[in-house]
Amino acid sequence: xxxxxxxxxxxxxxxxxxxxxxxxxxxxxxxxxxxxxxxxxxxxxxxxxxxxxxxxxxxxxxxxxxxxxxxxxxxxxxxxxxxxxxxxxxxxxxxxxxxxxxxxxxxxxxxxxxxxxxxxxxxxxxxxxxxxxxxxxxxxxxxxxxxxxxxxxxxxxxxxxxxxxxxxxxxxxxxxxxxxxxxxxxxxxxxxxxxxxxxxxxxxxxxxxxxxxxxxxxxxxxxxxxxxxxxxxxxxxxxxxxxxxxxxxxxxxxxxxxxxxxxxxxxxxxxxxxxxxxxxxxxxxxxxxxxxxxxxxxxxxxxxxxxxxxxxxxxxxxxxxxxxxxxxxxxxxxxxxxxxxxxxxxxxxxxxxxxxxxxxxxxxxxxxxxxxxxxxxxxxxxxxxxxxxxxxxxxxxxxxxxxxxxxxxxxxxxxxxxxxxxxxxxxxxxxxxxxxxxxxxxxxxxxxxxxxxxxxxxxxxxxxxxxxxxxxxxxxxxxxxxxxxxxxxxxxxxxxxxxxxxxxxxxxxxxxxxx
Numbered sequence: 001x002x003x004x005x006x007x008x009x010x011x012x013x014x015x016x017x018x019x020x021x022x023x024x025x026x027x028x029x030x031x032x033x034x035x036x037x038x039x040x041x042x043x044x045x046x047x048x049x050x051x052x053x054x055x056x057x058x059x060x061x062x063x064x065x066x067x068x069x070x071x072x073x074x075x076x077x078x079x080x081x082x083x084x085x086x087x088x089x090x091x092x093x094x095x096x097x098x099x100x101x102x103x104x105x106x107x108x109x110x111x112x113x114x115x116x117x118x119x120x121x122x123x124x125x126x127x128x129x130x131x132x133x134x135x136x137x138x139x140x141x142x143x144x145x146x147x148x149x150x151x152x153x154x155x156x157x158x159x160x161x162x163x164x165x166x167x168x169x170x171x172x173x174x175x176x177x178x179x180x181x182x183x184x185x186x187x188x189x190x191x192x193x194x195x196x197x198x199x200x201x202x203x204x205x206x207x208x209x210x211x212x213x214x215x216x217x218x219x220x221x222x223x224x225x226x227x228x229x230x231x232x233x234x235x236x237x238x239x240x241x242x243x244x245x246x247x248x249x250x251x252x253x254x255x256x257x258x259x260x261x262x263x264x265x266x267x268x269x270x271x272x273x274x275x276x277x278x279x280x281x282x283x284x285x286x287x288x289x290x291x292x293x294x295x296x297x298x299x300x301x302x303x304x305x306x307x308x309x310x311x312x313x314x315x316x317x318x319x320x321x322x323x324x325x326x327x328x329x330x331x332x333x334x335x336x337x338x339x340x341x342x343x344x345x346x347x348x349x350x351x352x353x354x355x356x357x358x359x360x361x362x363x364x365x366x367x368x369x370x371x372x373x374x375x376x377x378x379x380x381x382x383x384x385x386x387x388x389x390x391x392x393x394x395x396x397x398x399x400x401x402x403x404x405x406x407x408x409x410x411x412x413x414x415x416x417x418x419x420x421x422x423x424x425x426x427x428x429x430x431x432x433x434x435x436x437x438x439x440x441x442x443x444x445x446x447x448x449x450x451x452x453x454x455x456x457x458x459x460x461x462x463x464x465x466x467x468x469x470x471x472x473x474x475x476x477x478x479x480x481x482x483x484x485x486x487x488x489x490x491x492x493x494x495x496x497x498x499x500x501x502x503x504x505x506x507x508x509x510x511x512x513x514x515x
């Protein structure tokens with residue numbers, strides 16, 4: 001009789017604990033909901049979606065705002081967003097399937113499967129492995145060569161062919177350099193080994209088993225309930241068209257919803273298992289979460305996020321710590337769309353934030369959600385912290401613009417008449433850029449990227465300021481071009497000085513083609 005009473009008491013106490021835990025979770029989710037709305041409003045984000053996974057359950061999935069500025073279609077958990085570099089983990093997951101099936105190894109040489117792959121450094125060409133491709137340790141710099149795919153008509157094969165002319169910035173495997181081009185190569189290896197395009201492999205072997213039925217592998221497949229991208233132009237938001245990045249498949253390419261990505265996170269947190277089915281090999285999931293190359297943490301970054309005392313990259317995943325927990329995650333960004341996925345495996349906790357504007361909201365919410373779900377007693381106001389940092393960055397931009405304006409020499413005439421600057425300027429790795437005279441002023445056209453057209457206005461001497469036309473989605477700050485004059489008084493080199501955080505115009509060595 002006593003044992004029965006004890007058992008009933010144990011069950012009763014267990015029920016009370018479950019109720020208390022449920023109430024605590026509900027309160028935390030209510031706080032997250034409130035903070036999400038506040039943060040979104042502060043940053044003027046048109047639309048956003050958030051989902052949280054805990055203990056293999058989707059405990060929160062909600063949309064906010066609208067799919068398009070001034071529209072009436074609300075964002076919900078099924079709304080599709082471009083997830084950009086969050087696609088990378090799907091490529092490494094595809095490779096892990098092939099590894100588990102014995103069709104390749106992480107440390108196989110990449111050229112065994114992609115013999116046409118060539119890098120500037122012959123040693124790197126000979127030795128680069130699949131692991132090197134997907135852990136950003138090729139020796140190429142962060143974002144090096146991204147002008148090859150952004151807005152261009154080049155195929156993936158043409159992009160990789162031109163990669164051989166890109167000079168490395170460090171020795172092979174010496175330092176981290178975030179490389180989209182190497183992920184294009186990784187996607188091509190999936191295709192060579194599996195016999196089907198990487199996008200199709202991802203769909204058949206990952207998306208369909210997980211029931212990620214809304215997720216698409218191209219913007220060409222969009223149908224309904226799709227968020228439009230936005231960024232600032234002239235001090236106000238503008239709606240952008242969806243850019244086609246099919247030539248960059250592997251580095252980006254997927255479009256998904258928080259409802260679908262919750263399934264992806266549940267599978268990851270369950271070490272490859274989803275609702276009784278083993279989608280990925282458990283050991284391979286662990287392998288992808290292991291650091292392949294360390295990243296430095298600056299003093300400024302350490303002050304900003306003092307509990308992040310470790311930073312590395314695995315295989316398609318960024319690895320770090322936060323509040324004493326391991327974090328496995330990634331960010332994604334393309335024109336007008338910024339996103340975050342992140343997991344704390346030991347807490348069985350995951351989150352996804354998708355936004356349709358270029359703001360730090362997804363990062364702010366990542367830390368805010370973690371703090372609330374972990375019940376951190378002394379929390380930073382991440383929204384205020386990011387506001388301060390962005391304000392500082394904008395002030396630096398204003399100071400740089402003031403300095404640029406002050407350095408202008410008024411009435412300093414050009415060396416040549418306008419027609420003498422016209423012609424074709426060729427970069428071996430990129431292709432041709434033309435300068436033409438239209439309507440009394442010079443016009444720049446980047447031929448591999450048909451939308452990249454700029455009107456040039458005389459600044460001083462042989463320097464002209466750039467005014468990109470509205471066909472360019474990226475929000476470039478003030479830039480300029482400078483013509484170099486040779487000993488014969490001819491324009492023979494075009495130097496594009498276009499500051500920005502993503503595309504390295506200084507890599508272009510544009511020399512005039514003699515006609």
